[in-house]
Every structure is written in C-alpha cells, then in structure tokens.
Amino acid sequence: MSLKFSLSRWQLFAWVIGVVLVTPLCFLLFESLQGDSDVFSHLWDTVLWDYVRNTLLLILGVCIVSSAIALPLGWITAYCDFPGRKQFEWALMLPLAMPTYIIAYVYTDLFDYAGPIQVALRDWFGWQSPSDYWFFDIRTLPGAIIMIALVLYPYLYLIFKTALREQSFKLVQASQIMGLSPFKSFYRVSMPLARGAIVAGLALISMETMADFATVNYFAVSTLTTAVYDTWLGYYSLTAAAKISGIMLLMLFLALMLERFSRREQAVYERQSGVNSETLYSLKGFYAWLASLFCCAVLFFAFILPVAVLLNYAFAYADQAWNDAFFLYAWQSFKVAAIVCVITIVLSLLVVFYQRIAKQQYPLIPGRLASTGYALPGTVLAIAVLLPLTMFDDRLNIWLEPFGFSPGLLLSGTLFAIIFAYVVRFYAIAHGAVEASFMRISPSLDMASQSMGKSQGQTLTKVHIPLLRRGILTAGLLVFIECMKELPAALLLRPFNFETLATHVFQYVSDEQLELASISALSIVLVGLVPLYLVNRSMEQRS
C-alpha cells in the first residue's frame, strides 16, 4: 500500500511542475485567440504586414548568409586536412558566445561616418563630405542579416560538420572509386545525405533569428519581436502583444516541426556508421592556404575583431568601466542566475525521477509540458509570463481591497516575474542534462537499493543524486550561463531600477556608449565561452 501512495506523490509533483511551467504558454494561446483589441486591429491595418515581411526577409537572409559561411566551413573541417584544422574546428564555434548586439555595435562603430574606415577612406581619396562618395549603411536590414549570421552560423556549421563526420567515409570513397571527383561526390553523396542536418540547422537558426531582439532594435529594423516589445512598453496592450506573439508562435511551430522531421530523416542515414576521426583529403599548397585563410577570415570578423575592440575599450576606458555599477549588476545577474539554477535542477530531478519510477501511462508528459518554454523567444515568453501574473495581482488586489490591504504588483512587478520566466525558459536545459545522466544509471541499482529496504525517496537521495553529480553540475552551469546572457525577457520583466549585466550592456549600446560598459560586455562573452568549452570537450571524448 505504501508503494502506491509514494508513487502517486511523485506523480503529483511531476504533474504540478509540468502544468505550472506550461501555464504561461496556455495563457498566451488563449489570449491571442481572444476577440479584437483596438491596438491590434490598428497594427493589422497599418504596419503589421511590414513587420511580418521584415521578419521573414531577416530569417531568409540569415539562412542564406549562414549557409554561405557554414557549409564550406563544415565541409573543409570535416573532410580535409590543412594547416590549423584541429584548432579551427573548435575555434569556429567561438562566435556563439558573442551576443549579436555587441557585434552589431562594434561594426556600426567601425563603419560609421566618424568611424575609422570612412575616416581613412576620406583621407586617402581627399573626399570632403558624405555627398562626395557612396558608403553602405550598416544599420539596415541587410546589415542586421550579416551581423546575426556572423553569430549564428556556428549552429549550422556544427550540425553539418557532425553529420558529415557521422556519414561513413566509405560512401565517399565508394563514389570516388566509381569515378566521381571530390566536388561531384560532395554534391551527389555527402550533400543529399546531410540534407536533414542542413534543414535542422537552418530551422534552429531561424528560431534564434526570430528571437533576436537587440540587433533589430538597435538597427531600427521593425520585426515582430520589436513589435511585441513596443506594443507592451508603448501601448501597454498585453492583448495586442499576445496576438503578435501568436503569429510568432505559429512561425516557430513550423520551424520546430521542420527541425523534428529533418532530424528523423537524418537518423535513418546515420544508423550504422560510427564517427570518423581521420580526414579524407589532405590539401596541399594553394588549396591548403585557401582553406586556412577562409577559416581565419570568418573567425576574425565574427570573433577576434569584436573581442579586440571590446578589449581596447576596456583598457582605454578602464577607470569609467570598472565602477561600482559593474559589480552591482554582476551581483544582481549572479543572484538571479543562481536562484534559477537551483530551482530548475530541483524541479528537473523530481520530474525525471518520476519518469524513471512511473508505472502509470504517459510518464513523459509532465517533462514535455515543462520543457515547452525553451522554444519561446524572450519577448514572447515575457508577455506569456505577464499574462497570468498580472491577472493574479489584479485579482489579489481587488480581493484584499475591502480589508484595506494593497499588496501592489506582488508577482508581476518583482523579481518573481523574472525568475519565473527564466525557470520556464531554461527548465528544458536542466531536464535534458539530468535525463541524459539518469539514463546512464543502470535500473538494477534501483532494484538493489529497494531490495535492501530503501524507499524511493531514499533511493533518489542516496543512490541517484550522488551518481548524478556531474550531470547536475553541467545542467546547473548551462542554466546559469543562459540566465546571465538572456536579454529580451529581462528587459521586459525586470523590476524598476533593476539591471542585469545584459540589460546594462544593452542600455549602453542603445546610448552609443558601449565603451563605458565594455567590462560587462566582455564578462558576458567570457561566460558564454564556458558552454562551448563543455560541448567541445564532450565531443572530443566521443571521438
């Protein structure tokens, strides 16, 4: 009898967690399907379709530019040997640590009328004023496309390279023996086999592009993300913001389906082959240098140059950038990230443990529900979280009014909102990492523990948690880093006078004074490097 009781207790925990974490999404869906709102119908009649068009153009452009960068890079690093290949292989992922708004700021600064490039050109050719020559404007849609692609291409690069590595080299060798040149064999064998991976990579890039807020806002390119932000902060219309979010959800859903479908197709092709550790072609002379040069150029523009500029700022403005504000914001970011970290880990442990012991049907559903928040762009998530929280606050105030209490915005106006939003968004990361390490624990250990008279709770604390230590640490670290980097949700949800490092940096980017926040910006980049290191290490262990 006691077994039955305890099982239902774990079940209760898991389902409550799942339902609570999926609540914001449900509110958002419900709200976006509600009747008309004035603000929304006004947008619909005027600029909404421009936003949709801009968003689609942005996604399309980023996909094209990222492909142009990532596909050749993936091919040469997976198949060819050339000077520096091993180093480039991991270094080419570094740009992932770079927030787009930082790179956008750095390039705006460089290519500005008063920036070093135009100044040098004017000196060189003796031009006097802007009317003497034409120079491209980076703060446009094409500019935003290039900035975002420079930072997001590593997703496609990584997935494509892995897919090529996991294809049997024998297939390529077979095609060559049957008379195909390396390029033809790439086109006829490797590319079709990696098609699923390419589509999956592009779907990921599309989702990230759709979620980008800072770059398009800084470049004044109006997309759906900026529309959500402006609608809420400009018109205070949650309903209209929810409706715009609904459009984004639809696009997101399509991208997600595409990704899932492509991965399934990819899985069929990768069934029997292991990972190749050697390369197929060894490049010599001109081609070897060309390959190295291409890798160098991408790395330089996407990572080295921006970091160098930030370092330069940090040294030049050291006395202004090393200030109390930096330490205060760093501490506030740290505090929020640490709390979220602990909460997500505890919740994911409970849910994953339930999955393991559940004897009821559908044990995976609570975890799936709880993980849905990860796909939501930060702005959409913020709106989704605000909907239930403001409703709760309103009701609470109305209810307590007769008693003379007025708690104010108890949930929506405090740190609770930001923490809840982060938990909803990053739960999936913790869940994934904890689940993966749980799978490595043999089920016979559970039986052994129970046969020796331990309850399920004791099994969890005495057997599982000690064995999961590494997995929990990794999960915690990843959640922590994501919290430190997250910008749009923080911008919309932070309480009055509360800044994180990311919002602080973004504020200064918007005010054209990144120099003064360069230390904070460098910290964000540095923190972003940690997961890359972890991913790289686990990939090396695999091969």
Added chain:
Amino acid sequence: MSSLVLENLSYQYNGTSVIEHLNLTVAKDEIVCLLGASGCGKTTTLKAIAGIIEAKQGKVFIDSKLVSDEQSFLAPEHRNIGMMFQDYALFPHLTVADNIAFGLTNMTKAQKKERVTEMLELVHLLGCAARYPHQLSGGQQQRVAIARALAYKPSLLLLDEPFSNIDTQVRFELIADIRRIIKNQQVSAVFVTHSKEEAFAFSDSLAVMHEGKIAQQGSPEQLFSVPNSKVVAEFLGQGIYLDAKAVTATEYSTCFGQVKSLQAHNHKSDEGQLYIRPHHLVLSAVSESDSHPVTILSQRFIGSSNVFKVALCGQEIEVAAELSQSFNINEQVTIKIKPHTVNFFAD
C-alpha cells in the same frame, strides 16, 4: 597481360611500417585472396591499390598502366576499379537501381537502364529495383554491392572482407554465388579476409600476408599441404611441432619414432621440426607395429565426429575419430601417423 602488379610496395603510417616491399601479381580473370591476421597490412594494401591512400614507395600497375609510384599518383576516380566494402557502403539515399547506376557514365538513359536490369538479373534481385538499401536483408545488400561494383565493367574488383557480416549458415552459399557472378563477368579480383575457410572457398590463388609482406602465394591446396614457413603452416590449420632429425631424404626420427614422408626433401640442416596436423593422426584401440600408446585426456562431441584430446611427446592435440569409435577418458589407446608429405622446418 596481368590485371594488377604490385612492385616493392611500401607504406608507413605514423612512423610504423604497415606494408614492406610487397610484390603481388594478379593474372587476368584470376581471383587472388590476401589472407592474414588483423593488422598484417592486407586492408592497407587494398586501399593503396584503390588509391584511397597514397603509397609513396613502390609501383602499382593496373592493366599494365602505372597508376602510382614515387612521382605520380592517379586519383581513385580515374583508376576504373570496382570495390566492395565490408559494410557494403550502399548509398542510403538512393534506390537499389540508382545505386547500381551510380558508376555508369557516358551512357544514355536507356543504356543505363538496360545495364541495371542486366545486373539485377545477374544477382537475382529483379524485383528490388525500387527499394532502398535499408529495406533489404544483409545478403541482398551484398548482392546489390557486387552488382554496383561490376556494373561499369571495372578493370579490377577489390573486395574488403565482404562476407564478415553474413551469418555462418548462409555465408558459404553466398560465397559460391558471388564467385559465380565474378566468373560470369570475367573480371580479375583481389579479395581480403582473415578467414581461411572463406579464402579456400573463394580464391583461385592464395597469398598469405604477414607483417606487411606476402609470406607465400599459390593455390590453396599447395599452401595448405606445402607451406614454406611456420607462419603459413600455422595460419592455415592447427597442428603441433615435433622435434625431428632428418635421417634420409624421406625419413625423420622423432620422439614418436620414425616418420616417413611420401616425398623427398632437401634440407639446409638435418635438425628441425615436423608440423603434424590432426588429420594426419589416427586413433585406434588396437596396437600396431608403427603405433604409439597414448591416454585419452578429454572428449568433445562436434556433431559429425568425436574429438579426443591426447598428449603426444608432451604436447596436447585434438584428434577427430569416427562416431563409431568410442573411447573413455583415461583409456589407453594407440595413435599413428598416416603416410603423407611431411612439413619439415629446418632450424
């Protein structure tokens, strides 16, 4: 004209020598098997022939055309070679028909279709043209692989352990099948394996490889009965060594007594060892003049016969006996060596 000639081929990988001064000739329409333990360099040799790796020392001729030496190297796509891989390497994104048509160039669509149909007929897979590789059984995949490798009429077919993924029950049927197909298409082939049974069943000529060199090449029967070295003798079948001294050209004295050979040998030294294989030995309950008493140590039933372990001159050997013969453990029986051409390895 030889289909393949390897002259003094050498290859080093990370400083260690994998192939050393290897010489090999494959005559037209001949199937040559490279047999050796794993790590002996046989697969590397195959890759060097195909051009998947660049052997920097020595020469490779395919159909009398030099394809690789110190100065020149012909890329694999220009060598006109067919290759069958251990895991078949069928393209998972192409149908059976498209896989077979993959290597066909300079042909009209109709010609390609005709050739594909012809190949499908040859490998008895006419009904499977539109299927994908993962919808086929292992044996069917293998036949697609051979059809694909032969479709464009290569000068030389290379087979890299193609039977190792096949169940033992059907393996020898398939070996006979693939051999029939290769003979039907009149193509020369080099076949790599570590299994002597496969090598015996498949090849016209057998080359035993050891430490990057060809230890001996000849017909399977010749290598089995007259191995030129202990390595070849041991690789092709179990046995024991008896210390022996050549008394005459056909007589040897051992701890077992006098052993006679059917054929005379010339030896560089009188001292050496005789290699005795189990099938040269006969167990019997009755004692004869040339037999020797032994004790049965253990017994094992293997279906077609019983195998008894006995100790001979201090070494244990398992000898098969007819099912009608039954001995008990610890029973004293006699053993004698059947007259055969002995393998004597002088010191």
